[in-house]
Amino acid sequence: MKVSFPYMGCVTGFKKLFELLGHEVIMPEKPTQRTIDLGVLNSPEFICYPFKIMMGTYIEACEKGAELIVSSGGSGPCRAGIYGDVHKKILHELGYDVEIVIFDSLFENFGAFMNQVFKIKNKTPTLKVMKYAYLVFKMINQMDGIEKELKHLRAYEVNKGDFDKCFDKIKELYDKTYTLKQMKKTYAKALEMLHAVPVNIPPENKRVRIGIVGEIYVIMESSTNMDIEKRLNALGVEVENIQYISDWVKHHIIPRRFSKEESWKMFDKGYQYKSCNCGGHDMENTGAIVHFSQKGYDGVVHLMPFGCLPELITRSIIPQITEDYGIPVLSMSMDEQQGEANIQTRLEAFIDLCKNRSNKQQISPAEAANSKELKKEFAGIM
Amino acid sequence: MKIGIPRALLYYYYYPFFETFFKELGCEVVLSEETNAKIISDGCKVTVSELCVPIKIFNGHVVSLMNKNVDYIFVPRFISIGKEWYCPKFIGLGEIVKYSIDSMKDKMLIVELKNKTDIPDRIEDYMPLAEKLNVTKAQLKNALKKAKISFLKCRKLSLQGYTIPEAYSILKGKEVPPPMQKADLTIGLMGYVNNVYDDFVSMSAVKKLREMGVKVITFDMLDENIIKLDKSKGKQPFWTFARKVYNAANYLINNVEIDGIIHLTAFACGPDSVIGKMMELECGEKDIPFMTIRIDEHTGESHVQTRFEAFTDMLKMRKGAK
Ligand code: SF4
Ligand code: SF4
Numbered sequence: 121m122k123v124s125f126p127y128m129g130c131v132t133g134f135k136k137l138f139e140l141l142g143h144e145v146i147m148p149e150k151p152t153q154r155t156i157d158l159g160v161l162n163s164p165e166f167i168c169y170p171f172k173i174m175m176g177t178y179i180e181a182c183e184k185g186a187e188l189i190v191s192s193g194g195s196g197p198c199r200a201g202i203y204g205d206v207h208k209k210i211l212h213e214l215g216y217d218v219e220i221v222i223f224d225s226l227f228e229n230f231g232a233f234m235n236q237v238f239k240i241k242n243k244t245p246t247l248k249v250m251k252y253a254y255l256v257f258k259m260i261n262q263m264d265g266i267e268k269e270l271k272h273l274r275a276y277e278v279n280k281g282d283f284d285k286c287f288d289k290i291k292e293l294y295d296k297t298y299t300l301k302q303m304k305k306t307y308a309k310a311l312e313m314l315h316a317v318p319v320n321i322p323p324e325n326k327r328v329r330i331g332i333v334g335e336i337y338v339i340m341e342s343s344t345n346m347d348i349e350k351r352l353n354a355l356g357v358e359v360e361n362i363q364y365i366s367d368w369v370k371h372h373i374i375p376r377r378f379s380k381e382e383s384w385k386m387f388d389k390g391y392q393y394k395s396c397n398c399g400g401h402d403m404e405n406t407g408a409i410v411h412f413s414q415k416g417y418d419g420v421v422h423l424m425p426f427g428c429l430p431e432l433i434t435r436s437i438i439p440q441i442t443e444d445y446g447i448p449v450l451s452m453s454m455d456e457q458q459g460e461a462n463i464q465t466r467l468e469a470f471i472d473l474c475k476n477r478s479n480k481q482q483i484s485p486a487e488a489a490n491s492k493e494l495k496k497e498f499a500g501i502m
Numbered sequence: 503m504k505i506g507i508p509r510a511l512l513y514y515y516y517y518p519f520f521e522t523f524f525k526e527l528g529c530e531v532v533l534s535e536e537t538n539a540k541i542i543s544d545g546c547k548v549t550v551s552e553l554c555v556p557i558k559i560f561n562g563h564v565v566s567l568m569n570k571n572v573d574y575i576f577v578p579r580f581i582s583i584g585k586e587w588y589c590p591k592f593i594g595l596g597e598i599v600k601y602s603i604d605s606m607k608d609k610m611l612i613v614e615l616k617n618k619t620d621i622p623d624r625i626e627d628y629m630p631l632a633e634k635l636n637v638t639k640a641q642l643k644n645a646l647k648k649a650k651i652s653f654l655k656c657r658k659l660s661l662q663g664y665t666i667p668e669a670y671s672i673l674k675g676k677e678v679p680p681p682m683q684k685a686d687l688t689i690g691l692m693g694y695v696n697n698v699y700d701d702f703v704s705m706s707a708v709k710k711l712r713e714m715g716v717k718v719i720t721f722d723m724l725d726e727n728i729i730k731l732d733k734s735k736g737k738q739p740f741w742t743f744a745r746k747v748y749n750a751a752n753y754l755i756n757n758v759e760i761d762g763i764i765h766l767t768a769f770a771c772g773p774d775s776v777i778g779k780m781m782e783l784e785c786g787e788k789d790i791p792f793m794t795i796r797i798d799e800h801t802g803e804s805h806v807q808t809r810f811e812a813f814t815d816m817l818k819m820r821k822g823a824k
C-alpha cells in the first residue's frame with residue numbers, strides 16, 4: 121500500500137519502518153508555504169496550528185496518491201486524539217479515498233496498539249515486525265543523538281552552512297542502512313563526519329546555552345517554528361531541545377515503572393507547580409524549565425501553537441518559575457500569521473538579555489529574589 | 503465561614519450540588535454577581551490574552567469575589583469522569599487562577615474531582631477540605647449525600663425542558679412558566695452551559711429564540727444515558743462537555759424532528775473547533791441547516807439578534823416549502 125505520515129522532525133526512521141514492512145512510502149514533503157495555505161484553507165478556523173499543518177501535509181500526500189496515512193493519536197486529554205477522525209472526514213469530503221491509522225499509546229490500550237501495528241504490517245511475520253521495530257527505534261535514537269550534538273556545535277561553525285550540509289549527508293547514509301550491522305558502521309562514520317566540521321569553540325565561561333521547551337509538534341518541526349534553532353545557533357548560542365522523537369517514543373511506549381527516562385523525571389520536577397497534567401506535555405515542560413535552570417542554562421525559549429490549551433497553562437506558570445529560579449524564559453506562540461522579523465527581533469533581544477545575565481556569572485540567591493524585576497523586564501518581551 | 507462561588511463555568515451545571523454541600527457543612531455561600539461588563543474587563547486584564555473567553559470570565563468573577571470579603575473562593579478542578587477528561591483548561595483552572603491573580607494563593611479552596619459518573623460525589627476527592635473547613639469525614643459524607651439529592655432534583659427539571667437558570671429558580675421556590683410544548687420551530691442550541699446560560703455571553707439566546715416562536719433544546723435537557731460516552735460509535739470527543747454537546751447534536755439530528763442546529767461557541771475554544779466541524783459535516787449529510795455563533799468580548803447584541811432572525815426566517819421558509 122502507498123503509505124505516508126506527517127512530517128515531524130527527522131523522518132528517516134519512519135520511512136525505514138514502512139519500507140521494511142514492504143509498503144511503498146510516499147515521503148511527506150517538508151511543510152512549505154503551500155502546505156500551510158492548504159491546511160489553513162481546509163481546517164476549522166480556530167483549531168490549533170499543528171492540526172492545520174498536518175491537514176496540509178495530508179492533502180499533499182493524497183495528491184501524490186497516498187492510500188494510508190499513519191499518525192500518532194497520543195494520549196491524555198489534549199493531544200491530537202480525535203484529530204485523525206476529523207482529518208479523515210475532511211479528506212473524504214475533498215474526495216480523497218484514504219485511510220488514517222492513529223497509533224495510540226501502547227500502555228493505555230495494548231490491544232488497540234497491536235491491532236494498529238498489524239493493520240500496517242502487511243503480511244510481515246510478527247517476529248520480523250519486532251525486529252524491524254527495534255532497528256528503527258535504534259536508528260531514531262542514534263540520529264537524535266547526532267542532531268542534539270549538532271545543535272550545540274552549530275553555534276560555533278566556522279563556515280556558515282557546513283553543519284547542515286553534513287547532516288544532510290548523514291541522513292543519506294542512514295537512508296541506505298538496512299541492518300543492525302550496517303548501522304554500527306554508519307554511526308561511526310556519522311560521528312566522524314560531524315566532528316570533522318571546523319568549529320571555533322570559545323572558553324567555557326563565554327558559552328551561552330538556551331533550552332527549548334514547548335508543544336511537541338512546534339518544537340520538533342523546524343518549518344513550524346521558523347527554524348528557531350538555526351536562528352539561535354546563528355546568534356552564537358547552543359541549543360538543547362527537550363523533546364526528541366526517541367524520547368517521546370520511549371515516554372509513550374514504555375510504561376513508567378520500567379523506565380527511568382528523563383522525561384519522567386521532568387514530570388516529577390513539574391509537580392511542585394501543579395498537581396496534574398493538563399493534556400499535552402505541560403507537566404514535562406514545566407519540569408524542563410526547572411531542569412534547565414538547575415543545569416545552569418542561560419535561558420529557555422518556550423514555544424507553543426497559538427491557543428494551545430495545555431501550553432497556555434505552562435505559560436501562566438512561567439513567571440512564577442522565573443521568580444523562583446531566576447531563569448529568563450521567552451514564550452512565543454506560533455501560527456500562520458507569525459512574522460519572521462518579529463521573531464528575529466524578539467530572539468535577539470532575549471539573547472542579549474541572557475548574555476548580560478551570564479556575564480554576571482551564576483546568580484546569587486539575593487539576585488534571584490530580585491528577579492521580580494526581571495519578571496517585569498520580561499513582561500515587555502512576552 | 504464564608505465561601506465564595508464564582509458564577510461562571512460549571513456554576514451553570516453544578517451549583518445546586520455545591521451550594522447544598524457547603525451549606526450542609528455550616529458555611530455561608532456567597533455568589534458573585536451576574537456577569538457584566540466590569541467582570542469581563544477585569545477578567546481580561548488579569549488573564550493571558552490567548553485564553554478563551556469563559557476562562558477570562560471565570561477570573562473576572564474571582565476578582566469580584568475577592569472584594570466581597572469571603573474566607574475562601576471555591577475553584578473546583580474538574581479532572582475526569584471515569585476515563586473521560588474535562589477540557590484541559592478546566593483541569594488547569596487552579597493554576598490559571600493562582601498564577602493570574604496575585605494574593606489568590608491562600609484564598610483558593612481547591613478540590614480535585616475525578617468522578618465516576620456525572621455526579622461529583624467521590625468522598626476521597628473532598629478529604630483535603632476536612633482540615634480547612636474543620637469538619638469530619640462523616641460530615642462530608644452526609645453533605646455529599648444531600649448535595650447529590652439537590653443536583654438530581656435540578657437534573658430532573660432540566661429533563662422536563664426547563665433551562666438551567668429556570669431550574670435554579672424553581673429550586674429556590676420561584677414560579678416559572680412551564681416549558682414550551684408546541685412551537686413553529688424546534689432548534690437544537692448546542693453549546694456549553696456556561697455560554698448558553700450566561701445571559702451576558704449568549705445575549706439571552708434562549709429568550710430571544712423563544713420570542714421568535716422557537717422551542718429550544720439544549721444538551722442538558724437530554725438524559726445523560728442518551729448522550730453518554732459510547733465507544734461503539736467510533737472515536738468520540740474525549741472532553742466531557744464536548745462529548746455531551748456533540749452526542750446531543752447527533753441524537754437530535756437522527757432521532758428528533760428538529761429544524762436546525764445552532765452552535766454557540768466562545769472565541770478561541772479548542773474543543774469546539776473540533777466538534778463544531780464534526781457537527782457541521784454531520785448536519786450536512788442529513789440536510790439540516792447549521793449555524794455557528796461565535797462570541798468574544800466584543801460581540802454586539804444586534805449582531806446576534808440579526809443572525810438569529812435570519813436563521814429562523816430561513817427555517818420557516820424551508821418548512822413552508824415542504
Ligand atoms: S497540545 Fe496544543 S497544539 Fe497539541 S493538540 Fe493540544 S491544543 Fe493542539
Ligand atoms: S471548553 Fe472551550 S470555552 Fe470551555 S474552557 Fe475549554 S477551551 Fe474554554
